[in-house]
Amino acid sequence: MLGRDDESELLESLLRHAAGGRGGGVILHGEPGIGKTALLSHAVEQAAGFRVLRAVGVEPEADLAYATLHQLLLPVLGRAHELPDPQAQALRVLFGRAHGAPPDPFLVGLSTLSLLSLAAGEKPVLCVVDDAHWADRPSLKTLAFVARRLDDEPIAVALAARTDEGHGADLPDLRRIPLAGLEPEAARALLAERAGGRRLGAGEQDRLLAVTGGNPLALLELAGRRIPAEGTQEPPAMTDRLQRSFLARIRARHGESLPLLQLIAADGSGSVETIEKAATSMGVATDLLHRAELDELLTYDGTRLVFRHPLIRSAVYHSAAGNRRVAIHRAFAAAFDAPADQHRHAWHLGQAAVGHDEHAADQLEHSAEQAALRGGPAAAMASLSRAAELTIDGPRRGRRLWSAAHAAAQGGFTTAAVELLDRAERELSLDETDRISMAVMRAIVAEFAGSPDDAMDLIKPWIPRALRIDRRRFAPTVAMYGNLGVRANRPQAWSDLADWLDGIALAPDNPEDAVLLLLRDAGRARTGRDPAPAVRDRAAVESLTDPITMTLAGSITRTLGDHELSGRLYRDAGQLARNSGALGALAWNLEYQAADEIARGRLGLAEAHAEEGCQFAAEVGQPNTACRNRGLLALSAAIRGRADAGELASDVLAEASDRDLADALFYARRALGLIELVAGRHREAVRHFEAIGGRDAEAPPDLAMGIVPDLVEALVRAGEQDRAAAATARYARWTERIASPGLGALAARCRALVRADGGADVHYAESLRLHATSDAPLEHARTALLFGEQLRRDRRRSEAQEHLRAAAETFRRIGALTWADRALGELRATGEPARTRTPEADPLSTLTPQELRITLAVGEGLTNREIAAQLFLSPRTVDYHLRKVFQKAGITSRAELMRLVLAGRPA
Numbered sequence: 001m002l003g004r005d006d007e008s009e010l011l012e013s014l015l016r017h018a019a020g021g022r023g024g025g026v027i028l029h030g031e032p033g034i035g036k037t038a039l040l041s042h043a044v045e046q047a048a049g050f051r052v053l054r055a056v057g058v059e060p061e062a063d064l065a066y067a068t069l070h071q072l073l074l075p076v077l078g079r080a081h082e083l084p085d086p087q088a089q090a091l092r093v094l095f096g097r098a099h100g101a102p103p104d105p106f107l108v109g110l111s112t113l114s115l116l117s118l119a120a121g122e123k124p125v126l127c128v129v130d131d132a133h134w135a136d137r138p139s140l141k142t143l144a145f146v147a148r149r150l151d152d153e154p155i156a157v158a159l160a161a162r163t164d165e166g167h168g169a170d171l172p173d174l175r176r177i178p179l180a181g182l183e184p185e186a187a188r189a190l191l192a193e194r195a196g197g198r199r200l201g202a203g204e205q206d207r208l209l210a211v212t213g214g215n216p217l218a219l220l221e222l223a224g225r226r227i228p229a230e231g232t233q234e235p236p237a238m239t240d241r242l243q244r245s246f247l248a249r250i251r252a253r254h255g256e257s258l259p260l261l262q263l264i265a266a267d268g269s270g271s272v273e274t275i276e277k278a279a280t281s282m283g284v285a286t287d288l289l290h291r292a293e294l295d296e297l298l299t300y301d302g303t304r305l306v307f308r309h310p311l312i313r314s315a316v317y318h319s320a321a322g323n324r325r326v327a328i329h330r331a332f333a334a335a336f337d338a339p340a341d342q343h344r345h346a347w348h349l350g351q352a353a354v355g356h357d358e359h360a361a362d363q364l365e366h367s368a369e370q371a372a373l374r375g376g377p378a379a380a381m382a383s384l385s386r387a388a389e390l391t392i393d394g395p396r397r398g399r400r401l402w403s404a405a406h407a408a409a410q411g412g413f414t415t416a417a418v419e420l421l422d423r424a425e426r427e428l429s430l431d432e433t434d435r436i437s438m439a440v441m442r443a444i445v446a447e448f449a450g451s452p453d454d455a456m457d458l459i460k461p462w463i464p465r466a467l468r469i470d471r472r473r474f475a476p477t478v479a480m481y482g483n484l485g486v487r488a489n490r491p492q493a494w495s496d497l498a499d500w501l502d503g504i505a506l507a508p509d510n511p512e513d514a515v516l517l518l519l520r521d522a523g524r525a526r527t528g529r530d531p532a533p534a535v536r537d538r539a540a541v542e543s544l545t546d547p548i549t550m551t552l553a554g555s556i557t558r559t560l561g562d563h564e565l566s567g568r569l570y571r572d573a574g575q576l577a578r579n580s581g582a583l584g585a586l587a588w589n590l591e592y593q594a595a596d597e598i599a600r601g602r603l604g605l606a607e608a609h610a611e612e613g614c615q616f617a618a619e620v621g622q623p624n625t626a627c628r629n630r631g632l633l634a635l636s637a638a639i640r641g642r643a644d645a646g647e648l649a650s651d652v653l654a655e656a657s658d659r660d661l662a663d664a665l666f667y668a669r670r671a672l673g674l675i676e677l678v679a680g681r682h683r684e685a686v687r688h689f690e691a692i693g694g695r696d697a698e699a700p701p702d703l704a705m706g707i708v709p710d711l712v713e714a715l716v717r718a719g720e721q722d723r724a725a726a727a728t729a730r731y732a733r734w735t736e737r738i739a740s741p742g743l744g745a746l747a748a749r750c751r752a753l754v755r756a757d758g759g760a761d762v763h764y765a766e767s768l769r770l771h772a773t774s775d776a777p778l779e780h781a782r783t784a785l786l787f788g789e790q791l792r793r794d795r796r797r798s799e800a801q802e803h804l805r806a807a808a809e810t811f812r813r814i815g816a817l818t819w820a821d822r823a824l825g826e827l828r829a830t831g832e833p834a835r836t837r838t839p840e841a842d843p844l845s846t847l848t849p850q851e852l853r854i855t856l857a858v859g860e861g862l863t864n865r866e867i868a869a870q871l872f873l874s875p876r877t878v879d880y881h882l883r884k885v886f887q888k889a890g891i892t893s894r895a896e897l898m899r900l901v902l903a904g905r906p907a
Contacts (some may be wrong), residue, residue: 002193003186004035011043011158011597018156019049019124022061025147025157027132027171030179033217036160039179040128050126050156051119056306057134057161059313060268063382064343065552068139069112070095072127076119080111081266083118084865086581087111104581104621105138109145111873113770115156117874124154132171137378144171149873152880172618181214190216191223222247230344238827247315250297257294258319259284265317266328270304277335282327294873298860301639317575325717326352343367346383356392364390365400368407380407381416388423398427400828402438409441414449414621418442433469436462440477447480448588448622451660452488456481461554462499471504475512479552482519488664489701491526498523514540515549518556525560525737526702533739535562547573547585551592553906558596560700561740563775567596587616588625594632599742601777601814603636604819605856607851610636612871624664627655638671641818647676666692668704670710677714678818685714705734708747709779713786716753725754742779745770749783752790760790785823797830804830815845848886853879858894859901 001008007028014024028036044052055071060409060845072089080091090103090111103111109833119125129135129143147157159174182190187209191200198224212218230879247855259759263279272289279286288294289305299308307313319327335851336345346367353360363388371379384404386791391397405420421442422694428437439458459481485493501520506513514537535541537558542565544550554569572593577586580591590613609630617626631652635643649671656664672689689711692704710732715724719816728750745767752763764787771780784807791800811820847855850871857867864882868875882897892896 001038002190003182004039005040007039007179009175011039011045014156014158015043015047015050015124015126018126018150018154019155021152023124023153023155023157025143025150025159025174026177027159027174027179028179030217031163033221034179034181036179037130037214038216040130040158041292044128047124047126047156050124050435051122052126052128053116053119054128054140055130056304057129057131057136058268058270058306059134060266060344060347061381062134063347065138065377065379066094066136066142068129068132068135069108069142072129072139073112073115074303076115077119078312080115083111083114084869086869087114091115091841093894095224104583105141106145106583106616106872108138109142110581110869110874112142113146113149113153113872113874114868117153117876120876124156127155127157129157131158132159140171141619142702144173145872147171147613148173149877152877165476173435181212181665182216182219183214184209186879187214187216187219191219238861247319250312250316258288258316261294261297261316262320262324263296263328263331264305265307265313266320266325267332270306272300272305274304274332274335277907278328279418281331281334299474308821319330326354331671332893338666342370343379343383350383350386350390353390353686355390357390358392358809361387361390361400365403368403377407378413378653380404381420382412394427395429398424401427406441406622409445414445417445418520421466423791425515432465436469436474438465438478440474440480443480447484448624450624450661452484452624453490453553453660455541456484456488456493460496463496467504468499471516472510472512474548474905475515476546476552478519479515479549479556482522482655483552486559486702487661487663489497489666489703491701494523494526496523496530498527499731505817508537511540511544512549515544515556518553518560522556522559528737529637531739533560535560538565541565541569542572544569545576547577547580547582547589550576551589554592559738561738561743563596563599563740563742567593567600570596583872584620584622585621587613587620589613590616590887591625591628591632594629594636598632598636598639600775601810603640603815604845604847604849605851607636608635608852612853621800624659624661626658626662627652627661628667631656631664631671635667635671635674639816641678641816641817641821645671649675649851662703666707670707673707673710675715677710677717678822682714682717686718689714705731709750712750712753721754728754732900741770742772742774742776743778745774745783749786753786760787764790766900777814778811778816781807781814781816781819781823784810785819785826788823789826791829792826800830801827801832805832847885850880851885851888854878855901858882858897861898 008679009510010026014026016585017024027727028039030036043814044054053072053075055068057068061067077091080088082088083091086107087110088144090107091102092098093100094108116125116127127143132140132279141155141649143159143516150157157174163178178348181187188205191205191208208219208222212222254261260279263282263284264275267275267278276289278288286353296313297308298305307316317325329348333348333352335346336348342363346363349360350364362603364383368380368383369385371377381404382582384407388397388400388404391400401424405417405424408414408420421438426437429436439462443455443458446452446458459477463474463478463481466477471478482493482497487489497519499524501516504516506517506520508514517537518535518541521530521533528577541553541557550569550573554566554820556571557569558566570589574586574589577583577589590609594606594609594613597603598611606732610629613629614626614633617623617629629646634645634648634652637648649668652664653668653672656668669688669692673685676682676685676688689707692707708727710726712727712731715721715727728747732747735747748763748767748770752760752767755763764783764846767783768780768787771783773779784803788800788802788804788807791797791803804823808820808827811817811823853871854867857870862870864875864878867873867878871878885897886892887895889900891900
């Protein structure tokens, strides 16, 4: 540990916190030989009283889904039966102990967290993973999932990986500890202690430090070799020469064992039995496997034989000529039993193949199918890509590339998915159904990580044909197009839908047809062909079972003015996604739930949804979804009057502009505009609102119209009466097409604001009447505030006080404190004494989003284990947060908590 005091202290601090129940994760990263493994060993030595679980990533298993996780969990898998049945089954299926549907990756993450938490009930747990740059991606994502949820667990996770090996994207939240070369003093001490007795002069030491950069392993390996003199043109011995140094040493000491070492290096499984089988088939002696001659190169822990340093393995493997590596992989393909270890058999077969090899390609394809069943999209993608390379037949190669692209899209590897789709399209002779499916996949990738505009353009040409070929199969695609039209602020989508769906005979009692009927009605209403009817086929829509389609249906029903059905569809879809562990669908759905709760004035719940949506979207590779959820967090913060709201909104504005996300821009602009409006900076508010909804159009976009009521208020306050009147007329024409009390209330408020003849009362009264029939307390209170201000200016103080008191009370109840201050200021201006007393605080109003999510789940009667499964936490974490909830709410039992929740959903 020479020169590693700071790094050692960080690891020891991690262990101390974990021992106290506050776990966490770190990743040591640096170049080969820099000391990562030594620091992990130090952590293990310091972990007195911990249960230590270890794994080592190996290159041949980098595409084998959950191979590293299997290593890590093997000592505790015997306790899997103590987990809830879905979690236990997930692990059994994952590791080949049972048959079943492939578990969702995030169910695997939850199962891993629960299993580790179970083990940590006896003693703290330290999970150590060396060479994490060679760990398979599903294992890394699972470990990242676990590490993010260790705040209340006695579990520490420590990984080591090479710098710039791609692992950063899979482990974004682990604390990163970069390892640089040793400082000169520590390097000289290391050389003096371990340079094999040879004393180096000061000049030699300086030159050695210069050419190695203080790399500890390079220092020790090159201390006995000639170092080029200062000023010579000979390059310093860095990575390549260091590897040659390893090989020279091995040849000098173990030259006769090199054929056996090459086999071990190519294997990857570490199985002595398998290595012996392959060696026997090649006529390589294996007696040294059971003797001590190779102990300086290899280590054996009773289950796996591995090289002590990855550079040794790399140097040995690449010392074999190409034809010998082919022979070695062919021997391992025969050594691994295909049914029992399909993936390794197929991987070695693929590595042994030269040119086209249909048999190897078939085996890799079958291996990919098994990987998909285990929930390993990265492994499936890699196997299918290699299978395609070995396939001579163009259409078959194209099918394999198509399947690889599908696996890439499932795994969130968007760039790879697009590249594979491009290659597949060049190889395939696609029929119309295939081309539609390909366009849909490209659109999905664009929606989550690209441009919504591009997504619309990709599927638009195919929708008429999709409706003709199989309308029910492609109903979600048609709904996706309408949804993208709103997201991208392109109202032409409604006209397209009305045209496409007119004349098609639809069965109202069929769920998919019911969705198409909703789209047709919305399209007709938005284009002025027919006023929007009430949702006619509620039972059919409510019988949908796919969370994506249900969320899309909720979006359409909201467009038609049925906010109650829309919110129920959003919530039911989210629950289905949670129950099935479909975190990608849930991340996307939570944005809709958050937006719905903001509209209903339940800001705490909205923030809980949006925060969770951000986290899950980052985990499943949906940056657009994450940006939209951050936009909703900024909007909620602006309504609350939080000091950081402007900064949050500005950050979203910048990101949404880069990504061309019109809906996220709407959230950010509205947040910034509301901040200015409530502060009395009306012209600044107009600037933000007009950036979204300031111009007339034949078919006004929904997002533009959604901000007009805010714009009208800002324009009136800025003295722009004529412009406000024009915006009001535009908004009234738009809302007349939709039978929505909430929109009618806002239209009436706009008419009241622009009346200059003193006849605003009737419009304000109509607005308040309509507000009373809808669930939008924020807008209801804003209307009451505006009416109260108007009455105060008209010197009707008693009437003004009634409305201003109601507005202030609602603002305070939902947490819109800056709006409440504005209402109280107006109330004081009427002559009513300032009311400093606030209503009795809601016991749940101080809860964090995580605590609120858990509290609501308790209110639904769920146990801690059920809550943990739904929120992707461990039971221990749920218990920790519940204790904090009890303390904040001043209660002592779940029954009391359930009564608090039932008394009214928290804001």
